[in-house]
Amino acid sequence: MTYIAKPRLHHPSLTRNKVGYTRRDYEGKVSTLCAGCGHDSISAAIIQACWELDIEPHRVAKLSGIGCSSKTPDYFLGASHGFNTVHGRMPSVLTGANLANRDLLYLGVSGDGDSASIGLGQFAHAMRRNVNMVYIVENNGVYGLTKGQFSATADKGSQSKKGVVNADSPVDLVGLAMQLGASFVARSFSGDKAQMVPLIKAAIGHGGAAFIDIISPCVTFNNHAGSTRSYDWVREHNEAVSRIDFITGREEITATIQPGEVVDVEQHDGTTLRLRKLHTDYDPTDRVAAMSYMHARAAEGELLTGLLFVEAEAGDLHASQNTSARPLNSLGKADLCPGAAALDKLNAQLR
């Protein structure tokens, strides 16, 4: 594996966003993933979303576990601090980092092996704690980095490249996240940039744990006939529940949409999620209805994508911890140390 630095030369004509950065400023190192890997498309969508949202790259902390997917944070937002933790344990590290400094934007990237096998516990607990972050699982149904074993999200009956048929039932991270009380749950497809970018933007705007399961075919080990995570299969079975527009508070809302097909969800940071429902009976704010609808479509072999559930004002871990408004890592001795006089009092009580 090599380390390839990207030239940082900017063409003067490149457009700059409101914070003065060009799209190139949101890139990272050159990817070392296989050409055509779905994960690279997700990196591109993250770059696009952050650029469009005028996020200062250095205000983002990107954390991941171990796997091809978990390598991707090296390939976007080069000016952010990144952390490749251990296999499956990104959620706890991100939780600790988030508690230390609530002012950064936390982006957690993981794989289906990383999150649904070794890291299933940590995934579950990060969801139920509602840690304020964007949690993206790049879901390809296999272990890419260790070369092609089934992951826990592989469908029962699906075939590996070597022709082995998977006998175990899949873990559905989306269903789990819903059940665990996650406040933002979405699914997308790495081949559908038009859907991914607004979803990621919405997830960034969300004030709690925003989970996006992105089906991301592994071209090397899981893109053959018999796989239910190949590009062709997903394209054929993809069923979007909505199209979303992400409207920042600063912009005037001008879109004209037919009433009855639209849901506006105000986000905690003043942004608006505008959902054009493709299924008029789909309500993304009703957890129970969303879950039962998902299950019904899954039984038909359909993969629902789009924003599946959102609870805009869910609060987050800092709210439940009631932590100070200032980042904990910025507090000094004066805020933290009770001092000698207080200790003397305690001593007196201990005699």
Next chain:
Amino acid sequence: MTQITATNDFVIKFANVNGSGSASANELFAKAILRMGVPVSPRNIFPSNIQGLPTWYEVRVSEKGYLGRRGGIDMMVAMNPQTWAADVEEIEPGGYLFYDSTRPRPASELRDDITVIGMPLTEICNAVYSDPRQRQLFKNIMYVGALSVLLDMDPAAIEGLLGEQYKGKEKLIASNVQALNLGRDFAREHLKHPLPIRVERAHRVGQRIFIDGNTAAGLGAVYGGATLCAWYPITPSTSVAEAYQKYSNKFRVDAEGRHNYAFVQAEDELASIGMVVGAGWNGARAFTATSGPGVSLMTEFIGLAYFAEIPVTIINVQRGGPSTGMPTRTQQADVLACAYASHGDTKHVLLFPEDPKECFEHTATALDLADRLQTPVFVMTDLDIGMNQRLCEPLTWDDARDYDRGKVMTAEDLEHKDFGRYKDVDGDGIPWRTLPGTHPTRGSYFTRGTTRDAYARYSERGPDYIYNVQRLLHKFATAATLVPQPVPRPAAKRTRLGVIFYGSTSPAMHEALDVLAGQGIHLDALRLRAFPFPASVKEFIDAHETVFVVEQNRDAQLRSLLVNELEINPAKLQKVLHYDGTPITARFITEYITDHVHDAVVSPQESKA
């Protein structure tokens, strides 16, 4: 029969049934002696279950101030029929047995070389109280009352304590005092008193405080500036986290009522250490408290923190291992597991507090060291210090003391200094780091457990790898100069014999050294307070022909560490090992050294034991 005669110097043990409410009565007894100015040191010996099994409370009373276990029992308060035979057996010849004689024991179950004192506790309780819970609870207070007469204790000391304990609840004070008096009256009227063992007012406690090590460690984390405690319950460490939470609630709530700390009960130890790693990476001081099995789960992360150089503080309150071992018994058996935790070539800083005061200090120091060294630091306490109240010097804090946040570059630094995350700029092996979010264009880097060059760029080149791991070794050598230094205790006479000990063994060791000196056996002693070993440890060993290494585990783990790290001839280091799960006694150490000292002097180059 000659009865044991002693004033302010004896050992009394209470044998109870877990869950019978004896704990607070027994503590009341011990504290009352303290209030009379006589040092005491109590130890809970309790089972790994909540109710029903035997539990003991052993109180060392020592005007001289010995706070370790002495060995042997002068008086047994036998309140548990289940353990009767073993409890009676344990009494020293000439000692005393106090028991509930509601159903008198036949002579065959007693001994004729001890004094047997019966009191019909159940009978009295049943006559006075109708409520079953009261019958149980007040039985305990009643025997404290009787003992206070037998041992000639000051009634005001006990009553004063009851008053403090139930402040504002006058009814409870009155009912407790009533039970106390029932015990007293019975003893005065029916029992020979005072006994030849008794307590007399002294002024030997001074300003010292009575506190357990876990509470002190939790408080140390508050004083040391930890803003995140992420933990998972495990005996005997749980009360460290609970104390941190309690004192944070008291001291760390801002004007808006919000917390200047976070406290997360994680889903397991994998997550608790993960959170600590994340917070440490992001510039907050964080710690976890755990015990052996928890450390096992944490090791992958500990390796990451070591290699990626992230500050992490772990308070390991050791218990009996391996595996679930003896969860409620004490050992010093995680020394090697922690020193070399995780795969590959790793080494970690360990601190060894000897008492609650050092639990407080070492915890605050560990937070500083973790930041300074950017590495995991373990505070290696154990159940004996952690969960037992110990008399110790008052906790002190110097208000001038600042937190050592280590080498963190600011945005301004980044403007005009070269930043290489893993570069040894200062020649001490410790690189500089930056925190996420510091500067728009400079100082960001990628943290990972895989190899990299000095600029944190992924690299599998041999020279880059060697540079890093050698620098880590160099950093470890720097650590030896920063950790708490060993405390020497030279013998009164020149001697070729030395002894090394650490942690909770300390109080028993000090008593043993006095006893041995009294027998003409002089040893220079060195109490280790940390790993890596400062240079003075090697010098000490080199200066002696034989060095006993006293510790509480089967495999002489500290000795292995000394042999391995300092390349000492193993034959020079003699093992003194106590590992049945109970705290080591002065008697054990004294006997072992007395038995082996001759061999040591005659043929020092042969390994013994």
